[in-house]
Amino acid sequence: MDRNDSFREFVAGHQQALMRTAYLLTGDAHQAEDLLQSVLLKVLRRWSKLSRVEHPEAYVRKALLNQHISWRRRRARIELPTADPPDRPYSSEDxxxxxxxxxxxxxxxxxxxxxxxxxxxxxxxxxxxxxxxxxxxxxxxxxxxxxxxxxxxxxxxxxxxxxxxxxxxxxxx
Structure with missing residues (x-):
């Protein structure tokens, strides 16, 4: 099994959990995909060393956090659009x-x-x-x-x- 095969296995086994983390950090599915893809590209370059680490998922999760914070620092502060409050009450149990x-x-x-x-x-x-x-x-x-x-x-x-x-x-x- 070559380096790329073990990386593919890792991604297949952890992609959903890593994507959920990326989504929770960014709040946007497209940005989460970009964030995860960016981090996975960086991880692939170091995979020969990382595949021997006991918990490579922890390394990738930390890379997601660092990349997200880095992107937020670089991006100009913009206002987040918010919807108007609902006209009708909603159930806080929904x-x-x-x-x-x-x-x-x-x-x-x-x-x-x-x-x-x-x-x-x-x-x-x-x-x-x-x-x-x-x-x-x-x-x-x-x-x-x-x-x-x-x-x-x-x-x-x-x-x-x-x-x-x-x-x-x-x-x-």
Whole structure:
């Protein structure tokens, strides 16, 4: 089996999880595809070394985070279009509505806070794993999660019960 075959196997086995991470970071399917493709091209160049690493997926996930933050820094600040508030009330129990509201609120967080929320609550990483991926201390992960959850409560008060559930789950980890 040559280098490209093992890389193809890796991508086939991890593409869906990596794409989900990229989507949660960017909030846009097309940008997520671009982000993942960009990172996978870089990984392919180093695959001969990375294929011997114990957890190459962790390396790729960290590369996704770094590339996303790098892209955000380079891109000029632009306003994010938002839809007008709905004319009719909606059920905060509707999972589709909750996901849409959460996604919109996540996109308004700074990249580092968004990365902490994605890794901790969507990817179910521990504080230590998140700190390693973000190359920061566990205390930084805790404080960024705290500030991010507080900001999410401000941006989408209707999510407060869901955010409280997330924090309660965190307490039992």
């Amino acid at each position: 999972p589709t509505i909750v996901r849409l509201v959460m996604r919109r609120a996540l996109m308004r967080l700074p990249p580092r806070q968004r990365a902490v929320i994605v890794l901790r609550y969507y990817e179910d990483q521990t504080e230590r794993e998140t700190a390693e991926l973000l190359n920061c201390s566990i205390g930084t992960v805790k404080s960024q999660a705290h500030y991010a959850l507080a900001r999410l409560r401000e941006l989408a008060p209707e999510l407060a019960p869901k955010l409280a559930d997330m924090e309660a789950e965190e307490a039992y980890r």
